[in-house]
Each structure stands twice: as structure tokens, then as C-alpha cells.
Amino acid sequence: MTLITQPLATDSAAQSPAVLPATITPEELRRIALSGAEIAVVDVREGDAYINGGHISIAVELPLSELELKALALLPRRGITLAVTDDDGESLAPLAARRLAAIGYTDVRVLAGGLAGWVAAGFRLITGQHALSKALGEVIERRDHTPRITAEELRDRFAAGEEFVVFDTRPLDEFHFISLPEGIAAPGAELLHRVFDAVPSSQTPIVVNCAGRTRAIIGAQALINAGLPNPVVSLENGTAAWQLAGLAPVHGATREAARPSATGLTKAKEAQHRLAQRFGIVPLSPEQLTAFRNAADARTLYLYDIRTAGEFAAGHLPGSRHAAGGQLVQNTDRFIGTRQGRIVLIDDADLVRATITASWLLQLGLADVHVYPASPGELNETGPVDDPLPPLPAPAATIAPQALSRLLAGNHAVVIDLDPAEPYHRIRRHIPGARVGRRGTLAARLASLPDTIPVVLTSKDGRLAALAAADLHGATSRELLVLEGGTDGWIDAGLGFETGVDQLPLDPSEALPQPLTLDQRRAYFDSYVAWGHVIGEELAQDGLVQFPRFSP
Template sequence: MVEQISARALRALWRAGDEVALFDAREEGPFSRAHPFFAVSLPFAEIEAKAYELAPRLSAKIVVYDDGEGAAERAARRLVDVGYRDVVLLEGGLSAYREVGELFRDVNVVSKAFGELVESIRHTPSLSAREVDRLIRDGADAVVLDARRYEEYRTMSIPTAVSAPGAELALRVFDIAPSPDTLVIVNCAGRTRSIIGTQSLIDAAVPNRVAALRNGTIGWTLDGLALDRGQERRFPSISREAHARALAGTRARAARLGVATLDAAGFQAALAERERRTLYLLDVRSPEEYAAGHASGFRSAPGGQLVQTTDEWVAVRGAKIILYDDLEARALSTASWLTQLGWETAVLAPDAVAATDVGPSPRARPPIIVAPGSTISPEELAARRDHFVIVDLSRSPVYRAGHIQGAFWAAAAHLERDLSTLPRDEQVVLVSPDGETALDNLARARSVARGAVALAGGTQAFGAVTAENPQWLSEPDDSYKRPYEGVDNSRDAMQAYIDWELQLVAQLANDGVANFHVVR
């Protein structure tokens, strides 16, 4: 029997700054509609794939909940099975929590609420879409810097904008806008990254006037203005003078906030505490720099995205975070924000470690044991496709974008229920993008579909996919459609999103567990 913790006791742990992670075992769709402030989405079917990265210390306290669907109990047992030693259920689930705390909607709420709090306390300057459009058309001495990921910038961007994702802003601004007379305008899709990016430059004592594009590309679209598509303007290489100026500003800000810089000895001392204190090692440089060479044990977490979507990298409140950046300024800027978000954060001196590893972030997960007869090769599936029922467990937007011809989509959360609706005389092949989610859930499939197998290497190994003729075994409620990404969002959804962001400060104050401290 899994132990339980009350909502009041959980909130007391947050207020005290103790280590605890709260995992929502439901799919992202219902999570996005209502969840406690510090909850992190970890669907039951994705535990093996994601839990070790979100909560790297197996003895940390893990709290799991749902809203009566039964996923929490199964998730708790699975977490124990993969090694976690202090797993408890939230007593009464979401229904009980709403009696004592606020429920928040959307995703990455902690970061977004923090951004709104920063603006309300710091009075971060902003300009409307119409004002920025007029400046661009008049050829004013101004630059627009897009603080989103480059992939988002490529999808749609403000005319003339240059891609400078998040933490790059304070490092690159002096090369992009060398004259102090140039107005610097920072935009994102909505509000958070614009606010944080603008305030990062102000806090780093950039001499230019800096302002956020109010409501980002959403505000631009709602005002009836046209966005560019497919642009490739990126920040230039860093000059020695610009680097020195960026270091001076970000170091001064970090010092005022008490951010420590660790030498090799300090880093080893932190590593020695990993069994007693959860520790996250994050490399805040660009993914390309990380892949070219990084220190062993560090995961790629580009600084701007780390501040914007902190819960996608770190789940254990009360943990310690160490950041790495060979140019320092990005780590210092990111650490300054994470500290105000309530995390103990330090920066690793560039010479304290060696960049010995190459390639993408290593996966932190239990080893997958592939029993004989549990997989089918892409070649065999292609040759004998008509002999199998293919069931795709990828996220529904991924399935919509491309799936194996004839494949059904099923929500991993309801796999047993939905597989039982298929003909029992046909063999089921589970597929997922890299094959891991299919293997992780194969035993569940075999409980109702004898002889089920997983596609080795997943759909990426199979290759041939189509967006045509989707077939749904489950209602596709596993993912939240973000109204600030992509180009097919309704005006009502975009306006509702901005309206929601603007009321977050009031909801944050009413909830009372954040432990944020925005330094003036």
C-alpha cells in the first residue's frame, strides 16, 4: 500500500523549501486544464523515459496524483519499480487539493507567473505592436530581437527581427546594437520571454533603451499585422569587446543576487552531496555548441528556454542547480533568474571541467531489456504490413503530422482499454517515434493482446510515414495545443491566452506557495 500525504502537508513542504516533486500522472491535456502550481506533467506511460531526468536522486520525495482516473496508483507503483524509494500519493488527488490551494491551467505556469510578477514589480517597459510596426516602417534606429528558440523564429517572426534566444540576449546585444542610441525591442510569442529578455538587458546595465514587444507575435497578429515566415537572421559571432561588456554586466547582477561561481574543488564538493541533495547539471549554451563538446554529466538546457519552461528540466523543488557556459554570461544571466525563482543556483567556472563528451544530451533512464520475440524489424513490418494491426503511441500531434500507413492512434494512458476493442485474431505492433515508449508499454499491451510486439527503432527507423487517413482508437486529449506556437491558432484562443497571463499575478498571490523573490 502506497503511503499518502495531505495537500496541506505538501504545501507546507513547498513553503519550507524542502525537497519534493509533484507529478501529475494524467495526460498533458487534462493536466493543462487544472493542476497545482508546482505540479509537473509526467504521464504514467512516460515514466521510464522522463522520470530520471526530472528527479535524478532516487531517494527524493515524490508525490503523485490524478483526478480519480486511477493513473496515480499505477504511476506510484511504477516509480517504485524503477528505483524511487520515497513515493507517496496525494491524498484525495486533485479534488482534495482544490480545497486548500489554487488550481492553475495551461503549461509551464511557474515560469509564466514569474514573468508576470517580474513585470508588475520591475515595471518592465513595453511597446505595442502598432508602435513597433511604425518604428520599423519609419526606418527608426531600432532592432528587434526574437528571444524564442530558433525553430519558433523560423516558423514566424516580426519583420526585421533577429533570432537571439533568451540567454543569448545579454551576451550578443553589444554586437547586434553597438550604438547606445539604438532602441532594442525584445519579442517572443506571448509575454514571458519578452519580459524576461527585456529585463535581462536592463539588469545587465545595457546603455540602450530596451522595451518588450507587448504580447509578442500574438499581439502582432491580433492587431492585424503580417508576420514573416522562414527567416534566418541570427546573432553574429561574439567579439572580444562585446564579451567583456556582457561579462561585466551579468557578473555584477549575479553578484548582487548572491550567485556563486564554483571552481573545480567546489564542483567536486557539490557532486559529493548528490546522494543527500538533488543536483541538476545543466549546460545553457545553444544545442549546437553543446553537441560539439560538453562536460560529462551535463544536460543541454538552453538558458532562455530553461527560464521559460523550468519544469521541463527540473521537478524537485528545493534542489540545487549548477549551470555551465564556456562564455559565462549566459549562465550568469540564467542563474540570476533561477535564483529569484526560488532555486539555489550556482555557475561553474569555465575552466573547472573539460568538454570531453560530444553529441546530444544523454538519456537518463532505466535500461530497456528486450526479450526475444518482443520486437519486429522495420523490414519485416514493411514486407508483411497487412498481417498486423499497427498501434501508434506517439503524442497525437506527432501522429497527425506523420504515421505509418494504416496505423491506429491510441492514448498510452488508456492502452489496455482501447486495445481490447481490436480484433483478437490479429497481431498488434506497438510503435512510437524512437521505439522506447512502445517497449516500455509492451507488457501492458500483451495483457490484452497476446503476442503483441514493438517496432524496433520506432517510426524513425521505419521511415515511410503519411499524414493521411488518421484512425483514432482514443480521444486525442493527450496534448495541449499551445496558442502561441504555430500559425493556425484562432484569434479567440490567442486573446484568451493573453487574458489568462494577465491575471496570473493575482492567482499567484492568492495561492501563496511560490517562494519567489523578485529583486528590484
């Protein structure tokens, strides 16, 4: 790509419309995607445009406002061919391409005509968040006839005093936020690892639950695929269906399936062996892993440790990152930016969690998936690992939390909170009175604010705010400050904060999503179920993604 990159601190090449990125036609993009060559398609639109407005099936969401903060984790090889999409190929994609080039990507191309051009060429778009992962669940339920139970049927079984076990496959924070009565947390890949000690007998019925559909379907079918003798069903539409039926959920649940005993682990390893045989999963040797590492400049390599976060922090393979196995399947497009990359799942010697995760990534159509049994001696890095970041700009002017507090007490500053919306189960914390804004439109919104007092930018840790301040450097005469440490720094300083999503936006179109009413949730699930009925056929017509079937 013939872009002259500048240091990110100045970002002049990224901002200048005179630096024109290369383009790629819809036909060429489709040809490369079908050839098996490595390519990534990134959709840089903001808000819910990617989810509701439709996107290319193989595209991953990389909003322009957060691009520098997310790109390197999603796309670790900077020599990969990147196709950048927006609505029309002009509104956001050229700037995104320049920013990607500025942080070191060498082959960045804008999709000519954007998504409108893609559709005009006769190609399809699909809708939905994490659409391919959710589509896999819908296809699997119909193809494999995964058993299910309704919320009303489960309620009746509770009332009748029947013996059964309810496993919740969501991450622990989501489980703590809302769950079913008697639910036991067994997040994602931990389900097979821990199930054998958590059920009284091999005849005890098992109900697998999640927030909606996908993780429960995947979890239930995973146990069936592993040869579990117990009757297994998924709860149709999960905790959402439970609430829509007028049934009370539990908040703050803490019951968690215990780590496996020696006997339980033996049974889990037997199940792992059955899965490995069915899906053709063979462990990598240390020599093979070394060869993959040595080739990472020519072929994207993802090293994901799918053990628990605590195990990862206690010791992990250098260069690896943590990703809970269940979320890696549910939210694959948050972890894997190119479907042609190599994926190595790192686990203990038993490989139970890696194998069950690999089985689903293979069914998702990711062909180059491997498992690696790390020896204790190899797990010689400790602590959590942050997402990789390029050099970020140092804000020209900052303000300490206590100093900002004094300004706000006299109404002598306005605070703009640039953080995007949190997932439904996480409580948003914010500075009292902070207005919600978006990095990409901030320059246009500043005119609506009083020009006699400073504007203070904040975000969770201050990094997004620093990027926004760098964008505006030289473009405004206003006094612009970045809060040191961001909103977390404000809270850590012991200053008061508020929670919730009722912050006033700079522009109504950028307001935070509000909690859905009961009727809205019912309408949403009706549309979700209808989407599930057609997405398999839509993907078949699209032709870019196939979900292979593996013989039992």
C-alpha cells in the same frame, strides 16, 4: 516506502493493484513544502488535464504514459520524497507510484484524495502550462514596468523606416518555423552574450520578441537589468499578436546574431558583473562543485550546461546535461523536478549566459542556484547526452520496417502510434494509416480493432512502444509487435511517411490537438492576458511559491 520492486522487464509489481503505496495527506504535503525540506510533487494525469484542469503550484507534469522515459532526468535523486497526484488519488497515482518504485525511487507517496482532496482541504490549484515561469513574466512586467510595444506600433515603425533591431529569443527551430520580418535569432541567454555586436549603437532601439509573452518580457527586462543603455521594449504578445493583427510573418528565417567579438564580449562581461552584483551570484570553485557532487545522494543536484548545443557537443563537463538558458527559465518544470534541489549552471569563463540565467531562476524563487566557470580542460566529454533512463523492457516480439511495409500493403496489420503531440513548431511525421493511441488506455482500446491481424506498436524511437507492449504482456491474446527503431526507423529505412496531425485516433478523446483558427487564437490570447492579471494574486494566496525582489 514498503514496496517490493521487480525488474522493469516484468513490471509485475508496477502493475499489481495488490501492492499498495504509502499516502500523504494534503496537510502534510503542504507542511513539508513550506518547511524547505526537499520534496517533489508529480502530476501524472494525461492529455491537457494538468494544463487546463488545474494543478498544485509546485507540481511538475509527468504523464503516466511517459513516466519511465522522463522521471530520471527530472528527478535524478531516487531517495527524494515524491508525492504523486491525480484527480482522486485512485485512478492513476497508485500505478504511477508502483512504477516509480520499480525504477528505484524509495519514498513514493500518493496524495490522499488526489487533487479533489487537496481542494477539499482548502488549498488552491493553478492552471496553465509552465505556469510558474509564465507567471514570473506577468509579475515582472507589472512590478518592473517592462516597456512594451504593440504589433501595430511596430508595423508603423517599420513603415516609417525607423532604425531598430528585433531580437527573437526563442530556440532556433522555433525561430525558423515562424518569425517577424527583420528578426534576428538570439535564443535566451545568447541575447546578452551577443547583443553588443548586433546593434549599430548604444542608442539603437531594441525590440525583443517571442511566440507570445514570457520570453519577450524576460528578455527585454534582462537587458534592462544588465544596464544596457539602449531603449528596450518587448513585443506585446509576440508573433501571435503580429498574425492576429493581419500581418504576414516570415517562415524559414535564418538570420542569427553572431558570436561576440572581443569588444562585444568585454561589454557583455561588464553587464554580467552588474547582474552578479545585483543578484548575489558568486562562481563556484572546483572544490565546491566536487562537494556538491559528493552530496548528490542526500541533496538533488542538477548540472546544466547552458551554452549552445554545438558547444556542449564539442566538449562538456562529465555528468552534465545541456539546457539552453532561455528554455531553462521558460520551461523550468521540464528541467527541475524539485524546487529545493541544487542547480549548477555551467558556462565558459565569462559566465555571461550562466549569470543571466541564474538571475531569473533566483527571481523564480529557486534559492540554491549557482554558476560554474568550466575550464577547457574540464570539458573532456564530447557528443550529445541523452536523458538518463532506467533499464527498459525488451519487447517480446518485434517487426522490421520492411516486413511491416509488406503487411500494410495487403492490409494485414494495424499500426498504433503512441507518440504524444509535438510542440506547435515541430512537424509530426507518421506512418501512413497509423492510428493515434495512448499507452495508459491502450488495453481498453484494443477491443475496437480487428482481431484477425497483428497490432504493431510504434513511437518516435520505439521506447514508448516497448513500454506499452510490456504493459500488455500476458493481458491479451492478440498478436502484438513492436516496430524496430520506431517511426524514426521506418523513415530511416526509406519508407514513405506522412506529416501533420490528422491521424485517426483510437478514441476521439485522445485525438491530437488541431491547429487553432484565427478566432481561437484570439480567444486564447484574451484568456491568457486575463490569466496574467490574476495569477500573481492567486500565487500569493496559495503561499507555496514566492518571487523574491532584488534591489537594483
